[in-house]
Structure formats: structure tokens, C-alpha cells
Amino acid sequence: MTYKDDIGIISGRYHSVEANAENGIPESTVLELFGRSKSGESVCLLVSGLSPSFEITPLSAWNEELGVSDFVLQRIKDVEAMKDVVSVSGPVMKLTDLGVRPVWSVTVRQPFLVPNLRKILSKQSWQIYSGDIPFLNRLFLDYDLRMHVSVEGTVVDRRNDSNENLERTHAVVQAGGSGRYSVDVTVACNVSQLKDCEPFQVPFKVFSFDLETSIEHETILCAAAWIEDMGTGTRQSYSFQGEEASIMENLTLIVRSMDPDIITGYNIDNFDLPRMYDRMQAQTKSKQWRKKAQLFGWGRVEQSESESKRNRSGLFPRRQSTRAWNVAGRSVVDAWWQARMALRPQRETLSFISNLLFPEDTEKHKMDVDASKMDMEWANRPEEVMEYCIRDAALPLDILSALQVIRRKEAVAAVAKVTFDTAAIGSTSQLVDSLVIRLADSENVAVPLTGSAEAKEGQITGGYVHEVDAGLHPWIAVLDFKSMYPSIMIGQNICYTTRIDPAQPDQPAVDEPVYTAPTGARFRHQSVRKGLVPRLLEDLMAQRDVHKAALKVAKQEGNIQQESFHDAMQYAVKILMNTFYGVFASGFYRFTHRDLGSSITAWARHNIKAIIAQLEEEGHGVVYSDTDSIFVRSPVDASAPSSMREEEILAAQNEEADAVEKMKEWNIAKQSMIDFGLEIAERYSRDSAVLEFEKGLSVFFSHGAKKRYVGQVVWPSEEMLIRGYETQRTDSFNYLTSTMKRMFSHALADEGNELVKYALARVQAVKNAEIDASELILAKSCKGRVSSNGGIDFTKDYANPDSMAQVRVAKARIALGLGFTSGMKVSYIVADASQRPMRVEPWLENEENGGISTYDGQFYAERLAAALGRITEAFGWTAKELVSGNKQTTLFSF
DNA sequence: CTGGTGCCCTAC
DNA sequence: TTAGGTAGGGCACCAG
Numbered sequence A: 001m002t003y004k005d006d007i008g009i010i011s012g013r014y015h016s017v018e019a020n021a022e023n024g025i026p027e028s029t030v031l032e033l034f035g036r037s038k039s040g041e042s043v044c045l046l047v048s049g050l051s052p053s054f055e056i057t058p059l060s061a062w063n064e065e066l067g068v069s070d071f072v073l074q075r076i077k078d079v080e081a082m083k084d085v086v087s088v089s090g091p092v093m094k095l096t097d098l099g100v101r102p103v104w105s106v107t108v109r110q111p112f113l114v115p116n117l118r119k120i121l122s123k124q125s126w127q128i129y130s131g132d133i134p135f136l137n138r139l140f141l142d143y144d145l146r147m148h149v150s151v152e153g154t155v156v157d158r159r160n161d162s163n164e165n166l167e168r169t170h171a172v173v174q175a176g177g178s179g180r181y182s183v184d185v186t187v188a189c190n191v192s193q194l195k196d197c198e199p200f201q202v203p204f205k206v207f208s209f210d211l212e213t214s215i216e217h218e219t220i221l222c223a224a225a226w227i228e229d230m231g232t233g234t235r236q237s238y239s240f241q242g243e244e245a246s247i248m249e250n251l252t253l254i255v256r257s258m259d260p261d262i263i264t265g266y267n268i269d270n271f272d273l274p275r276m277y278d279r280m281q282a283q284t285k286s287k288q289w290r291k292k293a294q295l296f297g298w299g300r301v302e303q304s305e306s307e308s309k310r311n312r313s314g315l316f317p318r319r320q321s322t323r324a325w326n327v328a329g330r331s332v333v334d335a336w337w338q339a340r341m342a343l344r345p346q347r348e349t350l351s352f353i354s355n356l357l358f359p360e361d362t363e364k365h366k367m368d369v370d371a372s373k374m375d376m377e378w379a380n381r382p383e384e385v386m387e388y389c390i391r392d393a394a395l396p397l398d399i400l401s402a403l404q405v406i407r408r409k410e411a412v413a414a415v416a417k418v419t420f421d422t423a424a425i426g427s428t429s430q431l432v433d434s435l436v437i438r439l440a441d442s443e444n445v446a447v448p449l450t451g452s453a454e455a456k457e458g459q460i461t462g463g464y465v466h467e468v469d470a471g472l473h474p475w476i477a478v479l480d481f482k483s484m485y486p487s488i489m490i491g492q493n494i495c496y497t498t499r500i501d502p503a504q505p506d507q508p509a510v511d512e513p514v515y516t517a518p519t520g521a522r523f524r525h526q527s528v529r530k531g532l533v534p535r536l537l538e539d540l541m542a543q544r545d546v547h548k549a550a551l552k553v554a555k556q557e558g559n560i561q562q563e564s565f566h567d568a569m570q571y572a573v574k575i576l577m578n579t580f581y582g583v584f585a586s587g588f589y590r591f592t593h594r595d596l597g598s599s600i601t602a603w604a605r606h607n608i609k610a611i612i613a614q615l616e617e618e619g620h621g622v623v624y625s626d627t628d629s630i631f632v633r634s635p636v637d638a639s640a641p642s643s644m645r646e647e648e649i650l651a652a653q654n655e656e657a658d659a660v661e662k663m664k665e666w667n668i669a670k671q672s673m674i675d676f677g678l679e680i681a682e683r684y685s686r687d688s689a690v691l692e693f694e695k696g697l698s699v700f701f702s703h704g705a706k707k708r709y710v711g712q713v714v715w716p717s718e719e720m721l722i723r724g725y726e727t728q729r730t731d732s733f734n735y736l737t738s739t740m741k742r743m744f745s746h747a748l749a750d751e752g753n754e755l756v757k758y759a760l761a762r763v764q765a766v767k768n769a770e771i772d773a774s775e776l777i778l779a780k781s782c783k784g785r786v787s788s789n790g791g792i793d794f795t796k797d798y799a800n801p802d803s804m805a806q807v808r809v810a811k812a813r814i815a816l817g818l819g820f821t822s823g824m825k826v827s828y829i830v831a832d833a834s835q836r837p838m839r840v841e842p843w844l845e846n847e848e849n850g851g852i853s854t855y856d857g858q859f860y861a862e863r864l865a866a867a868l869g870r871i872t873e874a875f876g877w878t879a880k881e882l883v884s885g886n887k888q889t890t891l892f893s894f
Numbered sequence B: 001c002t003g004g005t006g007c008c009c010t011a012c
Numbered sequence C: 001t002t003a004g005g006t007a008g009g010g011c012a013c014c015a016g
Helices: A070-080 A111-123 A135-142 A167-174 A244-258 A268-283 A289-296 A305-309 A335-343 A350-357 A371-380 A382-402 A405-416 A420-425 A428-442 A484-491 A532-557 A560-585 A594-617 A646-653 A657-684 A734-748 A752-767 A805-815 A857-875 A879-884
Strands: A002-017 A028-037 A042-048 A053-058 A085-096 A099-108 A126-129 A148-158 A185-190 A194-196 A205-213 A220-229 A234-241 A262-264 A471-481 A514-516 A522-524 A622-626 A629-633 A691-702 A709-715 A719-723 A778-781 A825-832 A839-842
Touching (some): A002 A111, A002 A135, A002 A420, A028 A135, A042 A148, A053 A070, A053 A085, A053 A111, A070 A085, A070 A099, A085 A126, A099 A111, A111 A126, A148 A167, A205 A244, A205 A268, A205 A371, A205 A382, A220 A244, A220 A268, A220 A382, A234 A244, A234 A382, A244 A268, A244 A289, A262 A382, A268 A289, A268 A335, A289 A305, A335 A350, A335 A405, A382 A405, A405 A560, A420 A428, A428 A560, A484 A532, A484 A594, A532 A560, A594 A622, A594 A629, A622 A691, A629 A691, A646 A657, A657 A691, A657 A709, A709 A734, A719 A734, A734 A752, A734 A857, A752 A857, A752 A879, A778 A805, A825 A857, A857 A879
Parallel strands (some): A042 A185
Antiparallel strands (some): A002 A148, A028 A042, A053 A099, A085 A099, A148 A185, A220 A234, A471 A629, A471 A691, A514 A522, A691 A709, A709 A719, A778 A825, A825 A839
16 A cells, blocks of 8 residues: 655664565665654654765875776775675765865665774775764755655555554564554655655644652652644643552553654653653563563554664663653653753743743642652642642643744754754754755765864864943944854855865965965865855855745734744744854864864954944944944934933923923934944945844943943834843842842933932842842752762862852752752852851742741842942942942042 | 952853 | 853852
């Protein structure tokens, strides 16, 4: 029976099929792609017809005139005769780091043999290319596929087919599968039957779960799970209690029968999944794979012994790296990690995040069970605990939905042309690899191994940051280079393939145009050789424009689904474009050279400094600049007002003559700033370096430190813009940030007296301990590694762990039996800063007043004053004076 | 009290 | 073993 549909690929792996002389089956490698079809079925595609290979070139000197020597040809024959090598083809002339050279392609029996062959051949003076690309990726690269594919194939197996005489099992094995897959339909096809298809929103199924565990015995007390169908928008809940083994078996039954594509939960990476794994081990002996499979066999594969032994993409979820989990056919997306990345919350508990995202929905984050006393709670009121567990299993679905996590990952996968799983948990270099290698292959550019580039010595110089003039500055136009680093890469044709290596014989002709970076590094002109990366970036820029245009249309038509689709796509393109520079400036990427990163930043500094100099020469003061932005004083009449006090705005509305006049002048000044900003942007834009008038500020304030400023934006929208200051920091405390925010309002309205008065009052209040402790919670992230005895080792991450407040707090939390995972934020209150190190108490979310008895008012007053003092100093008050409450009368006061 | 170091978090 | 970058402010700690 033929099968035809469009499919969203979640992840994949390969299966090595041994030759079978009796059945006439030759040795082959079959790819297993797991995903969900447009019609909603879960699918496993068995793709045949692709063989593993890599490329080689002799390291010896190459002379184009002499061609390939007999000696080299003999050596190629020797390679062909090697065990595990199937064939050698070529040569093809490819651009390598040694210039253009003949490159042979070596086809091998199985992908897992490549690393060893690679090692042997490089010892025999062969240079290796394309030798470290995961076999699955070859499919996507060679056939220009991405997450969304159209397939035509043959149905091999369906979930509900009877398998009485193992005929379905045999059919799957015959098609190159490793056993009956736990999916709706298994389809066999040849690579040629896969086609790229337009991205569509896959009707994913998402599984979210939560465990409640005994602190005393580490056992699982109960569990809850939800399955969401993104196609229909429906959800279903499940809950289990009783024997630990039965809870785990039931969860596994849900996973296998409901067959989700994505597994989520809150902090499952560091808690629920490791706990399930540990409990599986505790419940079974090492050989009992059947029982293990019943407990935690979540992979989309057969519950067989060989699947249970796989280390990657197998039956059991496993930690692939320090962060990511991996299981056959599904993708693990932790809602905690996603929320943390997207929201940068001050605290990271589920209730805090829920409060942040769903403030109106108090039901969602009511704290009714004390998780730190779970054994007691479970004994006394299991029903409430169960209810709490069910709710906590549902919230991750709400979080992923509110943050649009899944659709955004899907868009990244579509743009970077990778699987969903790679977009969700892969590194940024994998995204860039996907696009660059594709183009390199089609342009006959050899793909070097990761780590083959010379190590980068020290750091490269980064962006230029202009000194800030302290104080208030009226009418500032903010100009910004549009996608500065990508534009430079395009404009100067910067690429691994265009760099002119002074050590290589292939030098440009005397009259050949080249780009010379301020560092002296040279790059070919695009008329001679257009770089791969500049071409990719141009293509991405064009793609973004397409999606932005479509987004606009969808908005006008009120098509919400199209709107969110194109928004996710244009955002994904933006993210990807900005990723390029970072990867190329890193020390270990396969297509990098230290000259690439340093040339980009050198040009950036050169460009921005040139514009600053020209503006200053024209008499326009540049107040600040950071990397790609310029804050320039507009030529507005010095007497024009820059701020309107609230009462003046009211008065103007009441048509009081003076106020109306002032408002008129203010509006004239604003218009003149806008005209100025637009004019400067136009005049300083070049082909590839587009300067945009981004914002107009009526007032700009800084106390004189780089990367810290405030502005009153009046164009294109009205808002207060704050950068760098404590209000932006998640390791500050609420009382400080709210105070500072209000002070900024006063500062921008030129209300110096009110500002100082307010600062004084707030400092005095905390000094007198009149402030609620919940306003004074400090939070910092804390690292640490789980050591073999199960404890946390802080010494690997900290030179002197106990001198760090967050470590002391983490230790106190652990002692209380509260969860701790590396990288999490811990909250605390300073109880006594007079001792060294200061005494801190953990803030306990579910206890009355955080479980805090007292706080050090003097400490908070001083720390608040230190931060506020930097602002008030511009208005004549120092931090010390804020704490003491009065200005020191000195000899010079009068 | 000062200056150096380690660390966190931010801007771009 | 594992993989985007640099610039910068500011706090706590600690030695001298």
C-alpha cells in the first residue's frame, strides 16, 4: 500500500543492516525518521539508498600542471582495498584550506566505522573532509531537505495491525527497520521519494508530566500527566498513585499509547527524568531489560533488548550532554529552561513563573502543598497533593504555549533546515553548519573537520563603546546600523572561502580588487569569488523581508494563524542571522579563522568611529555609542523645553497660555529631532551599511558609566528606555528596582528636588526596617556539580565556594531537603552584613514571610544608597548623604 | 581603606 | 571532554 503525506520530522537516527546471503540482502544503512504527518498520524520513515562517506586529499604538494601522480593513484587504490571501505570515487576539484585540490570521496560500510578510518587515514598523510557529519544530517544536506518533507512510500506496518506470526515484525525488518516501531504507521521509502515541502504547522502531540517524590526515600509517590493535541487544541489529563512500579508503568503506557512528539514538564531535565531513570535502575537488576522497558521505555521503538542497550536515541531517555535529553523519536523540551531563557525571571519557581505569565489566573499558582514536607503532606492529605501534581503537570503546557516555544522552534528548524530536535536542543553551530555545508557541497568547497582550524590565541577585539557624558541631555536621536555584523560580512565579502592566506601561493593578481580590513586581513572581491556566508546572509535577509511582508498582509486580513506563522519565521531568520558572527568568531568552528571575527569587528569599529568623527565635525555632539548605535544631540534650540511636568501637561490641556506655548515649543523641538534623525540616517547609509533612525529621545540620562542609561522615548512610540541599571538586573531586589524606576521618571522630568526627596525617604525607610522583607529578596544563580555520592560539589565551579552568598544559600536549601540543580537561581535575604562573610538566610517560597526572622536594615540602606547615589549625585547628593539623611555642612558650603 | 580577584549579569 | 562572541559595571571578599 502506498503512503503519501507531508511530515514534520522530530528526530532521526540510523540502523545498520547486516548482509544476509540467504535472503539476498546486501549490507546497508537505513535511516529512521520519526515525526508526525499533516493528517495527524505519527510516522516512522525507513529511508534507504544513502551510504556513509567522507572525503580525502593527499597532504603532499599539489601541482596543477602535473596532475594526479601515479603515486597518489596507487595510494588511492590502497585506500580502496582497506577493510570497511566500499569504494573510492573522484577526484573532484574542491577549494580547500590548501587551495584548490583533487578530492576523493570514500564510501564506507557503516557510519560508525568512519571515526576509526579517519584516524588511520590521517596518520597516512591524508587530509580528511566531511568526516564528522552525523549520518542523519547527510540526508538533509545531500537532498536539500528540512524538517518539513513530502514523502511517498510503502506502508510496512500500522500500530493496530495484528502480528500473530510476527509477520509485521518481519516486514519491518525486511524494510531495514530494527523492530516494530511504536508509531501509528511505519513507511519504507527510498531517498528519492523524499521532497522538500513548504513549512506547515505540524499538529504535534505534547506530553507534560510531573512527579511528587518522597524526600525521605527518593521514591515516586504519585504522578500526573497531560497530553495536548496541538492540532485540535484539546487536552487530556491522567493521574497515578500506588506502588511506584505501577505509577511508572502507567506513565510509560500513556507515552506509548498516546505517542507524543514532544515531552515537557517543569525542570524535568534536572529532576523528573533523572529521577525516573534512577528509580528504574533501583527497581530492576541490570539484566532485566523487559521490566526496565515497562517502567521507562519511552522511545518510539520496540521494547527489545538491543533497543534498551542503545546509548543514544534509544528506548530509554538519556542525558545526551550536560543539558539535553535524548530518546528515540521524541524531543525533550524543558519548560523551566525555556521560561528562564525567554523571561529571565527574578525567581525560577513554577509559581513565580506562573504568576508572571498568568497574573490574573490565581488558580494556577495557588501554593497549597508544602513540597519541602512532601512525605507528611502525602500521608495527611493525598488528595490535595494529587490535585497539586495534576496542576503542576498542566502548567508547562501553558508556559510553552504562552511563550510560543514550539512554533518558534519549528520555525527555526524550517529556516535552518534541520530537524525539530536539532532546533530545540542543538547548539547554534549545528544550525549554521546545516546551511553552510549545503552550499559548500554544491559549490565544491571541501568541508573541514571541527577543531581542524588553528586555535584562536587570546580574545579578538570586540565592539567600540563610546564614553558617556554624565548628566541629562535633551533631544537625542538614536541611530542604529541595521544588522551590523551580517551587513559587514556581506559588504566586505567576509568568508572562510574568500580569505586571502598570505602563506598560500594563490595570491590575487596585481590589479585584482580586494577588500582589506583595518587589521590588514584581505578578502577576495565578490566579482572574483563570492563567499558562501555572504550569499547565505543575503538570502536570509531576503527571506526575512518576504515573511515581514506576508506578516503585514496577514495582519491586515486578520488571519491570526498566518500572522503568527510569518512572525515566527521572520524572527527565526533574525536569530539565525545574528548567530553567524558568533559562530565564525568562535575558536573551534569548522569554517573559522581568527581573521574572520577580528576583521568583522575591526570594520565595525572603523565605521562607527568614522561616523562619530564626522558628526562631531559637523557640530553634532555624540553623547554615547555602543557597537552599532549612535546617540546624537539634535540641533534643537537650546532654549526649547525637553521635558514637560505632569502639571504642565494638564495645564496645557486646560488651555493655559504659558503651558500651551511651552507644549508648542516642545512639539516643534520633537519634530526637528525627527527630521534630523531621518536626515542623518539617510545621509550616512551606504549600500550594505544601512543606518536607521531608530528612536527619538526627548531626554537622555546617564551617571557616566557605559552601558547604563535611561531615556524618554518620544518617537516612534512613547516609553521609558532603561539599559543596564539595577532595574534591569535579576540579581537586584524589588525595593531597589521600584525606587530607581520612579527616580528615573523624576530625572527625565527634570524634577531634581522630588527625586532627591524620594530617594532620601526610601533609604531611611529601609534603614528603619519599615519595609516588608519580601521586597528585599536577593537572587543569584548558583552552579555546582552532582558528585558520585549524590551530593553537590561546588569546588569545581568556585575558587572559594563558601565566600559566595549563593553557595551558602544553596547549601542551606539542600540541608532543608529542598531541590537544587546547577545553574538555578537561589533567593535569600541578608540577615547580618557586619560579619564577614555576611550572614544570609534562604528565602523559602512556601513559608510565612519566607521563613525570615529579620533583615539587616543598615546593609539594605547602604546598598540602596550606593545604587541611588550614583543617580542623585547628578543632583547634588552623595550615597553617604542619602544614608545619613542630611548634607554634610562643610567649610565650603557657604 | 584600598586595590586586586572572582563572579554575576547585562548591552550589543 | 564540548563548543556563538567581546565590553563593561558592580558587588563581595580578602590580603595587606
